[in-house]
Amino acid sequence: MSGKYVLYAAGYTRDEVHGLRVYDFDPETGRIGAQLSATEITNPSYITISHNGRFLYSITDDGVQSYTINPDGTLEFMNKSGIHGMRGCYISTDYEDRFLFVAGYHDGKLTVLSLNEDKSINTICEEIYHKGFGSVGERNYRPHIDCCKMTRDNKFLCVTDVGMDHVKIYRLHHDTGRLDLADIIRSEIESAPHHIKFSHDGKFAYIIHEMKNYIDVYTYECKNGEPEFEKIQTVSTVNSYHAGNTAAYAIQLSEDDNYIYCSNAGDNSVSAFKRDPKTGLLEKLFTLPISGDFPKDIAVSDDNKFLLSINNESNTISFFKLDLEKKIIVMNGPMKRFKQGNCLIIHKL
DSSP states (O other): OOOOOEEEEEOSSOSSSBBBEEEEETTTTTTTEEEEEEOOSSOOOEEEEOOTTSEEEEEETTTEEEEEEOOOOOEEEEEEESSSOOSSEEEEEOSSSOOEEOOOOOTEEEEEEEEETOOOOOEEEEEEESSSSSSSSGGGGGOOOEEEEOOSSSEEEEEEETTTEEEEEEOOOOOTTTTEEEEEEEEEOOOOEEEEETTTTTEEEEEEEEETTTTEEEEEETTTTEEEEEEEEEEESSOTOOOOOEEEEEEOOOOOSSSSEEEEETTEEEEEEOOOOOTEEEEEEEEEOOSSSSSEEEEEESSSSSEEEEETTTTTEEEEEEEEEEEEEEESSEEEEEETTTEEEEEEO
16 A cells, blocks of 8 residues: 555544544554544534545534545535434445435435535435334334445445335436435345445445344346346354344445455454455455454455454444455554544545
8 A cells, every 4th residue: 555544533422522533544554643633523423535535524413514635634624514304324425426315314314415516515405204114123113224325337326224124226316316216125024234335346236234144245237227136145244153132234345346344243343255356256254353342333454454443332443454365353553542433434645
């Protein structure tokens, strides 16, 4: 890895006003250095970076906020917008950075906002409440949207619903930002599809299921203007002797497209999978502990040599060296204190 990198980390602000922090990241050591800035923001439950790499968007109690990424990686506030609903849990942009999508866990609401030419937030252009009754008693049988992610061809928005055990596929109208339901991927009852990622070529989708602790692998293509998904594999994210009350959580695709990584809360572990670029199929390499409590998100260096885990309930960021050939991770120095962390991103400037 060469060039300048920073780490963005976001966490709840129940007893801390600076919920979003920027650190220098050393790609040679896999460690963070000086804190470059701290942003005052309430409860940023998720952050994302625009596909052109120049802007950062964050969830906040008041809706969503936008920032310019300065040349040194620090953030400059642009603007904010409400979403006419409860605080979101996930945020993303389309591949042209024209629209911002917000998933609402608490109220089952999907919100689409347009972006201005300068990539600040414009206005709400679509609002959809998921309806129905799910199967998970602990979640009151209600819709809970956890993730909203575009297919790589920028045609369809995939929206996971952990309360309803399905992923709704919406067609995006690029002239208006409006959505039409095009398909539904139905997961197993009480599996809770949490997040979805697509391979870089866009041909394969990976859906991590929070309650049954596995990843479903799907092929994807657009035929005659319609989305087609076909499940080809299911792989467990945990060992057979995993801890009780385990929830598969974060899922990340490596920069070279050859590996999938995920975290498991409760079991407090991370797993790595070798990915076949031609078939999309996964081969598990390991599931190993991360020395923290509730690994809510993970980040992996571009060269697959380092892994970072932000641990929400132990208030830490832990650092590891990755050795994918030996199928191990090794603790890479002391943990960093970070209160109630939710999300982290290694970003090349």
